[in-house]
Amino acid sequence: MEKFVKEVLISEEEIREKTKELGQQISKDYEGKDILLLCILKGGIMFMTELSKHIDVPVEFDFMVVSSYGNELKSSGEVKIIKDLDQSIKDKHVLIVEDIIDTGLTLNYLCDYLKGRGPASIKICTLLDKPEGRENPIEVDYIGYSIPNKFVVGYGLDFEEYYRNVPYIFVPNPEEDPRKRGSK
Known part of the structure; x- marks a missing residue:
């Protein structure tokens, strides 16, 4: 795995501290209100789980x-809803929790889609933001880190559905993928 990690971008400790800071800010901003945390799977699950521990x-x-990606490294440009909400969001304060915002295509589509369901508010919280990759303007309310326009993996983000469990964010070296050496 060591050769697969080209560069550690954000450490586990840095993520933990930033998530705590974001949770405290969200708690302050939503004081006296209930929130529906809307996790965008699969990548957002680790971030949402940790973030929720710090929301009061x-x-x-x-x-x-x-x-909008499928198994590609770049967005296909077509957004697909594979699993929809299980409950109504009418009159609820919705906080979309994302792992990363890149082109903005998916979030723009999703916000428009959700607005039609009558929420009291919709805000966005992302662990990672890639402003250089932005093709569609999107207002993000809570940002953990702005990162360079690099493909990143770990802490929920995958490489061909693997490595979501790595507790830090890294730039992979695809030629050194441990799975290619028979260690599946």
């Missing part, structure tokens, strides 16, 4: 699977 107002969870 009542929260509900719901999940969606929305994709």
Whole structure:
């Protein structure tokens, strides 16, 4: 695995501290309100789980699977809702929790889609933001880290569905993928 990690971008400790800081800010901003944390799967699950531990107002969870990537490293440009919400968001304060915002295509589509369901508010919280990759303007309310326009893996982000469990964010060296050496 050592050769596969070309560069550690954000350490586990840095993620933990930033997530705590974001949770405290969200708690302050939503004081006196309930929040529906809407996790965008699969990548957002680790971030949402940790973030929710640091939010001091009542929260509900719901999940969606929305994709514009498939198994590619670059967005296909077509957004697909693979799993929709399990509950109504009418009159609820929705906080979309994302692992990373790149082109903005998926989040723009998702926000428009959700607005039609009558929420009290919709805000966005992302662990990672790649402003250089932005093709569609999107207002992000809470950003953990702005990162360079590099392909990153770990802490929920995958490389061909693997390595989501790595507790830090790194730039991979695909030629050194341990799975290619028979260690599946």
